[in-house]
Amino acid sequence: MKTLKNLQQPLYDETDKPVLRGETAWTLKSALVHAMIETPHHDPGPISADEKLARYTIFRKLQATESEITLAPEDVALLKKAAGQLYTPLFYGQIVEHLNAE
Numbered sequence: 122m123k124t125l126k127n128l129q130q131p132l133y134d135e136t137d138k139p140v141l142r143g144e145t146a147w148t149l150k151s152a153l154v155h156a157m158i159e160t161p162h163h164d165p166g167p168i169s170a171d172e173k174l175a176r177y178t179i180f181r182k183l184q185a186t187e188s189e190i191t192l193a194p195e196d197v198a199l200l201k202k203a204a205g206q207l208y209t210p211l212f213y214g215q216i217v218e219h220l221n222a223e
Contacts, residue, residue, distance in 0.1 A: 124191045125219065128153075128183070132215050149219050152212060154183050156203040163206075175199055 128150035131139035140147040157180040160168070168176075179196050192200070197220055204216045 122191050122193060123197050123220070124189060125149075126189050128186065128188055128190065130219065132212055135211060149216065150183060150187075152204070152208070152216055153200055154180060156200060156207050156216075157183065159207060161206040172199070176203065 128148065130149045131146035132149065132152055134140050142151070157176045175196070176199065179192070179199065182190055182192070182196075201217060201220060204213050208216065
């Protein structure tokens with residue numbers, strides 16, 4: 122199991138400033154929630170019903186917490202996969218750093 126801490130950690134732009142959504146910092150939690158419920162702008166192929174349900178389950182876990190979450194290795198792998206399909210290298214790299222952190 123993997124415990125992610127500080128889900129409220131902001132993500133940063135290329136100038137090392139927190140990315141804002143309106144007046145609120147875009148956080149790791151926001152990015153992970155978005156990765157679970159959105160589909161990529163390009164077509165990676167169909168998402169199976171099992172994967173859709175797994176994404177929904179992770180989404181619900183993320184929504185139920187503010188700062189910390191414990192995930193199974195397969196959940197972490199799915200978060201990485203979804204984030205990799207959705208985000209630019211700048212944001213994907215930061216997400217993976219957080220997911221891989223001890």
